[in-house]
Amino acid sequence: MCTVENPACEKPRHALTHMAVLGRGVYNAQPASKVLLKLCTGRRHQLRVHCDHIGHRIIGDYTYSDRKDIFPFRMMLHSYYLYIPTGIGETIDVTTSDPFTGEDSRCKWTCLEEVISREKAMDLLEAVHPSNKLTEIIPKAINKQ
Numbered sequence: 001m002c003t004v005e006n007p008a009c010e011k012p013r014h015a016l017t018h019m020a021v022l023g024r025g026v027y028n029a030q031p032a033s034k035v036l037l038k039l040c041t042g043r044r045h046q047l048r049v050h051c052d053h054i055g056h057r058i059i060g061d062y063t064y065s066d067r068k069d070i071f072p073f074r075m076m077l078h079s080y081y082l083y084i085p086t087g088i089g090e091t092i093d094v095t096t097s098d099p100f101t102g103e104d105s106r107c108k109w110t111c112l113e114e115v116i117s118r119e120k121a122m123d124l125l126e127a128v129h130p131s132n133k134l135t136e137i138i139p140k141a142i143n144k145q
Contacts, residue, residue, distance in 0.1 A: 003053050016040035017050045018128050020121035027059050028071060028108040034100060036080070036118060038125040047077065073106045081122070 002009035018038040026032055033056070037047050045064075051057055052064040060072035078099050084092040098118070100109045116124075 003049065005053075013043065014041060015043040015046050015050070016129070017047060018125050020125055021115045022118060022121055023111040023115055024113045025109060025111040027076070027110075032059060032109065034109065034111065036121045036125065038129055040129045072108075076100065076107075076109070080118070 002012060004012040006012075017040060020036045020038075021033050022036055023034040024031075025034065037050075039046060043049075048058055048061055048064050052061070057064050057069065058075055058077050060069055060075035061077075062069055062075075078096070080096055080098065082092060082094045086092060100107055102109065102111075
C-alpha cells in the first residue's frame with residue numbers, strides 16, 4: 001500500500017483510518033502515544049502506512065522504519081476488537097485484553113497521561129464510522145514543532 005503523495009505509487013486506492021489518542025507516555029524512555037485506530041477500509045498494511053505517513057511509526061515496525069526499529073520484542077500493534085461478517089450468516093465478534101498495561105515486563109510502555117478512556121474513544125470512533133475493526137497501537141510520537 002502507498003499514499004497518493006508517493007511518486008512511486010502507481011495505482012493508489014482509497015483507504016480511511018480514524019484515530020483517537022488514548023494516552024501519552026514513554027516507551028523505553030522515548031516519547032510515545034497510545035492510540036486507538038478505526039480501520040474503515042481494509043487495505044494491506046493500511047494502519048502501518050497511515051501511521052508512517054503522518055510521522056508516527058508503530059513501535060517495532062521493522063519494515064516501515066527502514067529496518068531500524070529492532071529493539072522491541074514485538075510490533076506494538078494489537079487488535080483489540082474485531083467484528084467480521086463471514087458472508088454465510090455468521091459473524092465473528094471478538095474482544096481481547098490490553099497488552100500495553102505494563103503487566104508484561106517486556107513491554108516498556110509507561111502511560112504518563114490518560115487522554116481519553118478506551119470506552120469513550122470507541123464510542124467516538126463508532127459515531128464517526130460504523131463498526132468493523134478497532135486496533136490499539138503505540139506509535140512513536142515524533143514532535144513536529
